[in-house]
Amino acid sequence: xxxxxxxxxxxxxxxxxxxxxxxxxxxxxxxxxxxxxxxxxxxxxxxxxxxxxxxxxxxxxxxxxxxxxxxxxxxxxxxxxxxxxxxxxxxxxxxxxxxxxxxxxxxxxxxxxxxxxxxxxxxxxxxxxxxxxxxxxxxxxxxxxxxxxxxxxxxxxxxxxxxxxxxxxxxxxxxxxxxxxxxxxxxxxxxxxxxxxxxxxxxxxxxxxxxxxxxxxxxxxxxxxxxxxxxxxxxxxxxxxxxxxxxxxxxxxxxxxxxxxxxxxxxxxxxxxxxxxxxxxxxxxxxxxxxxxxxxxxxxxxxxxxxxxxxxxxxxxxxxxxxxxxxxxxxxxxxxxxxxxxxxxxxxxxxxxxxxxxxxxxxxxxxxxxxxxxxxxxxxxxxxxxxxxxxxxxxxxxxxxxxxxxxxxxxxxxxxxxxxxxxxxxxxxxxx
Amino acid sequence: xxxxxxxxxxxxxxxxxxxxxxxxxxxxxxxxxxxxxxxxxxxxxxxxxxxxxxxxxxxxxxxxxxxxxxxxxxxxxxxxxxxxxxxxxxxxxxxxxxxxxxxxxxxxxxxxxxxxxxxxxxxxxxxxxxxxxxxxxxxxxxxxxxxxxxxxxxxxxxxxxxxxxxxxxxxxxxxxxxxxxxxxxxxxxxxxxxxxxxxxxxxxxxxxxxxxxxxxxxxxxxxxxxxxxxxxxxxxxxxxxxxxxxxxxxxxxxxxxxxxxxxxxxxxxxxxxxxxxxxxxxxxxxxxxxxxxxxxxxxxxxxxxxxxxxxxxxxxxxxxxxxxxxxxxxxxxxxxxxxxxxxxxxxxxxxxxxxxxxxxxxxxxxxxxxxxxxxxxxxxxxxxxxxxxxxxxxxxxxxxxxxxxxxxxxxxxxxxxxxxxxxxxxxxxxxxxxxxxxxxxxxxxxxxxxxxxxxxxxxxxxxxxxxxxxxxxxxxxxxxxxxxxxxxxxxxxxxxxxxxxxxxxxxxxxxxxxxxxxxxxxxx
Numbered sequence: 018x019x020x021x022x023x024x025x026x027x028x029x030x031x032x033x034x035x036x037x038x039x040x041x042x043x044x045x046x047x048x049x050x051x052x053x054x055x056x057x058x059x060x061x062x063x064x065x066x067x068x069x070x071x072x073x074x075x076x077x078x079x080x081x082x083x084x085x086x087x088x089x090x091x092x093x094x095x096x097x098x099x100x101x102x103x104x105x106x107x108x109x110x111x112x113x114x115x116x117x118x119x120x121x122x123x124x125x126x127x128x129x130x131x132x133x134x135x136x137x138x139x140x141x142x143x144x145x146x147x148x149x150x151x152x153x154x155x156x157x158x159x160x161x162x163x164x165x166x167x168x169x170x171x172x173x174x175x176x177x178x179x180x181x182x183x184x185x186x187x188x189x190x191x192x193x194x195x196x197x198x199x200x201x202x203x204x205x206x207x208x209x210x211x212x213x214x215x216x217x218x219x220x221x222x223x224x225x226x227x228x229x230x231x232x233x234x235x236x237x238x239x240x241x242x243x244x245x246x247x248x249x250x251x252x253x254x255x256x257x258x259x260x261x262x263x264x265x266x267x268x269x270x271x272x273x274x275x276x277x278x279x280x281x282x283x284x285x286x287x288x289x290x291x292x293x294x295x296x297x298x299x300x301x302x303x304x305x306x307x308x309x310x311x312x313x314x315x316x317x318x319x320x321x322x323x324x325x326x327x328x329x330x331x332x333x334x335x336x337x338x339x340x341x342x343x344x345x346x347x348x349x350x351x352x353x354x355x356x357x358x359x360x361x362x363x364x365x366x367x368x369x370x371x372x373x374x375x376x377x378x379x380x381x382x383x384x385x386x387x388x389x390x391x392x393x394x395x396x397x398x399x400x401x402x403x404x405x406x407x408x409x410x411x412x413x414x415x416x417x418x419x420x421x422x423x424x425x426x427x428x429x430x431x432x433x434x435x436x437x438x439x440x441x442x443x444x445x446x447x448x449x
Numbered sequence: 450x451x452x453x454x455x456x457x458x459x460x461x462x463x464x465x466x467x468x469x470x471x472x473x474x475x476x477x478x479x480x481x482x483x484x485x486x487x488x489x490x491x492x493x494x495x496x497x498x499x500x501x502x503x504x505x506x507x508x509x510x511x512x513x514x515x516x517x518x519x520x521x522x523x524x525x526x527x528x529x530x531x532x533x534x535x536x537x538x539x540x541x542x543x544x545x546x547x548x549x550x551x552x553x554x555x556x557x558x559x560x561x562x563x564x565x566x567x568x569x570x571x572x573x574x575x576x577x578x579x580x581x582x583x584x585x586x587x588x589x590x591x592x593x594x595x596x597x598x599x600x601x602x603x604x605x606x607x608x609x610x611x612x613x614x615x616x617x618x619x620x621x622x623x624x625x626x627x628x629x630x631x632x633x634x635x636x637x638x639x640x641x642x643x644x645x646x647x648x649x650x651x652x653x654x655x656x657x658x659x660x661x662x663x664x665x666x667x668x669x670x671x672x673x674x675x676x677x678x679x680x681x682x683x684x685x686x687x688x689x690x691x692x693x694x695x696x697x698x699x700x701x702x703x704x705x706x707x708x709x710x711x712x713x714x715x716x717x718x719x720x721x722x723x724x725x726x727x728x729x730x731x732x733x734x735x736x737x738x739x740x741x742x743x744x745x746x747x748x749x750x751x752x753x754x755x756x757x758x759x760x761x762x763x764x765x766x767x768x769x770x771x772x773x774x775x776x777x778x779x780x781x782x783x784x785x786x787x788x789x790x791x792x793x794x795x796x797x798x799x800x801x802x803x804x805x806x807x808x809x810x811x812x813x814x815x816x817x818x819x820x821x822x823x824x825x826x827x828x829x830x831x832x833x834x835x836x837x838x839x840x841x842x843x844x845x846x847x848x849x850x851x852x853x854x855x856x857x858x859x860x861x862x863x864x865x866x867x868x869x870x871x872x873x874x875x876x877x878x879x880x881x882x883x884x885x886x887x888x889x890x891x892x893x894x895x896x897x898x899x900x901x902x903x904x905x906x907x908x909x910x911x912x913x914x915x916x917x918x919x920x921x922x923x924x925x926x927x928x929x930x931x932x933x934x935x936x937x938x939x940x941x942x943x944x945x946x947x948x949x950x951x952x953x954x955x956x957x958x959x960x961x962x963x964x965x966x967x968x969x970x971x972x973x
Contacts, residue, residue, distance in 0.1 A: 035530035042623065048919055049915060087606050106474055109477075136542060278465060303479065305478065306511040313934065314931045318929075318931035318935065342953055364790045
């Protein structure tokens with residue numbers, strides 16, 4: 018520890034003179050694209066460094082980058098949630114982790130590392146799921162940044178933050194900054210819950226996952242992928258019964274690989290490799306440090322601008338493709354009127370008079386704009402079919418075969434809920 | 450099938466790989482993008498960073514993690530109070546006063562013990578003076594916010610010889626940035642293009658044609674009928690069409706509709722998806738397979754002149770010359786046939802049989818192609834070249850600084866891409882102003898005046914210039930951590946593309962605005 022410690026404006030004692038020289042050039046004066054409400058000088062610095070509380074969700078490829086960037090930007094009170102432990106394949110990009118850390122919880126290791134490297138920053142890690150935390154927890158933050166790898170988790174946090182918004186309380190609006198990457202592609206977006214387009218509004222933009230028809234897998238394989246799917250979807254349950262397939266277990270992958278190779282030999286199909294096996298079974302997405310760095314930096318840059326009002330922020334979607342030169346597209350994604358999460362209106366749905374409840378449920382699962390996995394249905398008066406709890410499921414199960422028209426009048430309302438998502442979707446059913 | 454064939458299939462389908470080693474597991478997610486060949490290129494590379502700024506170390510992080518061979522940070526500076534606050538690869542207050550290069554190298558090296566890092570505390574000036582050849586020994590050189598005069602010297606040095614390394618020039622201030630790769634020529638075999646090569650259904654090779662004609666559609670059992678691959682259906686349907694149309698292809702809209710109907714008429718059962726596929730893919734019958742225009746353009750490339758070829762050209766151009774001759778001499782005047790079939794509705798036997806027909810023919814055409822090669826070329830490279838013949842890329846660059854000296858180009862760029870050009874010019878102005886006086890913070894007026902002198906007094910600056918000038922005047926010396934991190938990713942990505950020679954690097958100035966959050970490329 019050196020002998021001189023210079024205090025910089027309203028900074029805490031772990032700061033030193035000129036620590037924030039670079040950031041302060043922005044915070045000391047407005048620029049041409051700065052909102053008039055910007056308060057240059059000590060007040061904004063005090064807010065950023067002493068008052069602002071920010072939540073980072075995910076401590077993986079994006080999360081590590083986000084954490085480091087936020088700390089250097091001057092955010093001092095950062096909370097971090099991640100439910101995973103460190104794997105060796107993370108080390109090519111998740112730079113807060115070392116080979117000795119493999120097996121340890123990501124949130125905890127990341128927090129330790131950043132607090133050691135950047136003096137004065139407090140990172141509070143939580144090793145667990147975002148669903149473990151309640152509304153009071155989320156209410157304490159000024160901003161939320163997500164570096165998640167699952168659509169399901171994103172939908173959950175999006176819906177949670179939208180539901181938090183109380184028009185009487187401006188503090189209840191928590192800007193959500195969401196980032197995602199895949200190989201050389203990435204996107205960053207700014208969501209102002211109830212004000213701008215939300216994550217659910219853009220659900221139909223997602224690529225449909227690759228699925229192989231079961232008859233191809235079972236009877237007419239042509240590609241090495243078909244052989245691998247056969248091993249994991251058909252052969253594993255047949256041979257290893259109730260044992261749960263753990264795609265992170267090298268023994269399981271090894272077993273699937275050799276089964277797939279044998280099947281490929283039988284059908285004279287080339288191309289089954291260990292790498293392909295792992296790729297298909299785990300749905301591996303290629304990932305590199307550089308794309309994660311770009312997207313994480315954009316997210317943190319938006320967080321900085323929003324927290325300080327020092328410059329106009331992204332409105333509202335930035336997409337980047339780096340395979341051929343540098344191609345990016347910045348646009349404003351529009352709010353959807355019938356968005357089940359942030360839209361107010363009920364969705365009109367026209368179905369055949371003969372449709373059963375089961376068929377309606379299948380539609381809700383498959384339609385691109387809805388995609389609810391295990392929906393429960395009810396009219397305002399009574400339940401139609403509930404997935405849980407078991408007694409209610411059993412008692413409503415006979416309704417699955419009944420025609421919807423027997424239970425719901427033409428123009429009647431059906432409320433759809435799902436345990437995985439904290440929102441309900443209102444449907445107005447009309448019959449053809 | 451010959452015994453050689455069955456042995457090959459046997460080996461190809463049953464050779465069991467052992468579980469991947471630690472390094473493969475660590476790099477798994479990136480190997481899926483550039484494979485072992487790309488990784489090997491990275492691991493042989495030697496990267497030079499001129500400056501140990503936050504942006505430089507950020508770029509390096511994204512190169513060390515994927516496993517470059519070696520990096521050197523050339524920086525004579527000591528860590529300042531402000532450096533210690535914006536650079537993750539310094540240890541806060543404790544680094545102040547120490548060598549910036551040495552502190553950064555130590556912390557960056559922790560990220561990957563397979564990478565060798567070196568700190569060099571000499572000045573660039575002294576090296577350019579006494580032994581510039583040291584700089585040319587690297588695979589690629591990267592500079593950040595380098596002093597104007599030194600940058601000119603460095604870029605001129607590296608431009609002297611086409612074999613010298615490319616130079617990546619990075620500039621930033623506050624929320625604005627741009628970067629440029631200076632290189633003579635960059636050839637790419639594995640561009641990873643999204644377009645797939647033609648299946649040549651309009652010009653079927655003999656074995657395919659014979660196979661299609663040999664099938665007795667009427668006498669097939671219904672399961673077999675429903676599993677004929679669409680490629681075979683189309684080749685057959687086209688042959689039948691040609692018989693009754695004087696050898697002509699379906700030309701007019703009516704004829705094409707008729708052709709599609711005739712394909713569907715072959716259906717025996719309504720649910721035969723293979724015939725539906727054939728109808729959807731029918732365009733392949735009348736879309737002429739020929740050499741793609743971009744590749745045709747390459748055949749006129751000056752590098753293929755006899756003079757250039759005699760002067761010891763690279764394998765790429767020897768391969769390109771062979772490709773040109775091959776397409777000229779082949780019956781179909783097309784690129785060598787692809788061996789890769791897309792998936793399609795079919796049973797295993799039919800599909801594998803069709804695949805084998807393509808593989809066999811593709812191999813024959815590849816051998817024919819090889820006969821035109823005048824020099825020996827590594828087999829792996831030949832295979833890759835033929836496989837990617839439809840998507841080859843040759844880029845030719847210009848020296849750093851040419852764009853700013855070309856007033857006509859600047860005027861054009863200001864009218865078509867004003868935002869990007871104004872930011873680029875504002876950064877150039879800043880660099881020039883600093884060259885004359887490093888102590889003074891430039892005013893908006895002085896920046897504007899300098900931009901005006903670059904474009905010429907008679908050129909009116911668009912309104913977009915106000916924002917760019919205002920931003921630079923607000924924060925001329927600000928190296929924001931998020932801008933540094935953003936650039937770190939962008940530049941590292943381009944460097945990886947240059948080193949691996951896979952995917953296509955950016956040509957021209959990539960301009961970045963982190964207020965409205967966009968990127969744009971000018972001056973290509």
